[in-house]
Amino acid sequence: MAERLVKVYSRFNRIWHWLQVLSILMLLFTGTRIMSLHPILPFQAAVTLHTLTALFLLVLWAFATFWLFTTENWKQFIPRYEGLPAVIRFYAWGVFKGEPHPYHK
Template structure:
């Protein structure tokens, strides 16, 4: 395959990608233990670690938003429906037939239409949803002072937060699978360590 090497992922981009990966995995493991799914660290330790990771992620998320806004990287996440169905068909059948990707990566466009919609949905909907429900869960004893008493129940917030956790778990599983769909099995993963990726010439 005729390829060219492109520098696609900056040092900070790679840092926050792996930092978020670690935080999400720890939050999932400790969160499900807090929920009573299993016993691994013990409730108190899991609770402490979970909250520390949550606040760390909140700070990191603020830096990521600021970085995207000031560097122009937000342009790579602007949604588009151009060739969206071509990308869907590629992942459903074309990839198994050895067909070329309908939207190759480039320095101008690092994410295909399906990725853009997915990442935008996670950054603008799922992450804030999980942070808000987590904050409400954490501050349950302060609800009367916030004026939430009677308007919400702890059980509803707990269920919503757990639903968000399962959504993140589903994303992680799909995301890990998608990392194997490059021109080699590890091409995408290597790119998130080095910043460089070999992509088909177009």
């Protein structure tokens, strides 16, 4: 049986989210060093890396906002009310019963 590759999310969404994950993990790592919870990095290097990572994350968010508005993908964030009761019911009850998700990508 041949495998079939289905691309659910665009390249932009995958890169955007993975860069956010890496940035937040780096902020967590350097922040814990700044609070003296581990001695892995020198203090000044941790502060510098923490600041640069925070600036990178802000630039990433600004770029993502620009991208979403220029490509008109911002519309995906507008909530739709059709099917909302079914989704609420699923997350409140159905997920614990093993029911299928009411919304399919």
